[in-house]
Amino acid sequence: MTPQCPSCGQPLSLGAVSCGQCGAQVNGKTPATIRPAPSTASKIFSGSEYVIEKKTLLPTRLTSFEFKDASGNLVARARREIVPFGAAFVVETPESVKVGELRGAIAVIPNRPFLEIRDEQGNALAIIMMRVAKKPDAGFLSVGITTWLIVTPSGDALAKIDWMKGEHECRIEAIDGTPIAEVHWNWLEIPRDTYTVKILNPLIDPYFVLATIFSNTADRANVA
Numbered sequence: 001m002t003p004q005c006p007s008c009g010q011p012l013s014l015g016a017v018s019c020g021q022c023g024a025q026v027n028g029k030t031p032a033t034i035r036p037a038p039s040t041a042s043k044i045f046s047g048s049e050y051v052i053e054k055k056t057l058l059p060t061r062l063t064s065f066e067f068k069d070a071s072g073n074l075v076a077r078a079r080r081e082i083v084p085f086g087a088a089f090v091v092e093t094p095e096s097v098k099v100g101e102l103r104g105a106i107a108v109i110p111n112r113p114f115l116e117i118r119d120e121q122g123n124a125l126a127i128i129m130m131r132v133a134k135k136p137d138a139g140f141l142s143v144g145i146t147t148w149l150i151v152t153p154s155g156d157a158l159a160k161i162d163w164m165k166g167e168h169e170c171r172i173e174a175i176d177g178t179p180i181a182e183v184h185w186n187w188l189e190i191p192r193d194t195y196t197v198k199i200l201n202p203l204i205d206p207y208f209v210l211a212t213i214f215s216n217t218a219d220r221a222n223v224a
Helices: 040-044 206-215 217-222
Strands: 049-057 062-069 074-081 087-092 098-104 113-119 124-133 145-151 157-162 169-173 179-185 194-199
Touching: 040 098, 040 206, 049 206, 098 206, 113 206, 124 206, 145 206, 157 206, 169 206, 179 206, 194 206
Parallel strands: none
Antiparallel strands: 049 062, 049 194, 062 074, 074 087, 087 098, 098 113, 113 124, 124 145, 145 157, 157 169, 169 179, 179 194
16 A cells, blocks of 8 residues: 555655655654755844845846845845856855855656755755646646655755735745745836735745745746
């Protein structure tokens, strides 16, 4: 008999430690901690509210982002680098001290890393990926269920990303559905490409939440 996820009932592959559909831990394993080992980025991003402003440098169209706290103070920048494949952003303080990296894939491929969240040394802290799985007993031609997850480099689910209203609203939740953070794209305001981020629960590193801006499927130019 094929083992099933104790949370959602999705069939599990042999030896799986987490569900590919909902990310729940199986086999009695303890869920992975959401905060990584202390890093420079973790120290920089320690608040609960942020504003992210997207900047485009013309005529090159190079993209950068500014991270500001609730008082409007500049906390960090994400500066785009030119690389042969995918996209890369260097996250640095206003004094140009590197605190992390964001490395994106060329295209969205199910069950493959889409965005790597790295520390200042280039070591992977977490990965944002799209997982697609079919419902139990679904037919061969049925459409799979898509889930966006923040996972550890080894693949253990840390949190899930819920695009609540298409491209304008995003909520980060723990695997059990507990709200962690909310992201709102201020698409009707000036400047247009501005995002507000609220951390609702300190279970996750704010650096991971801020990285979801770079994986927003409605703003593919950020990472492709």
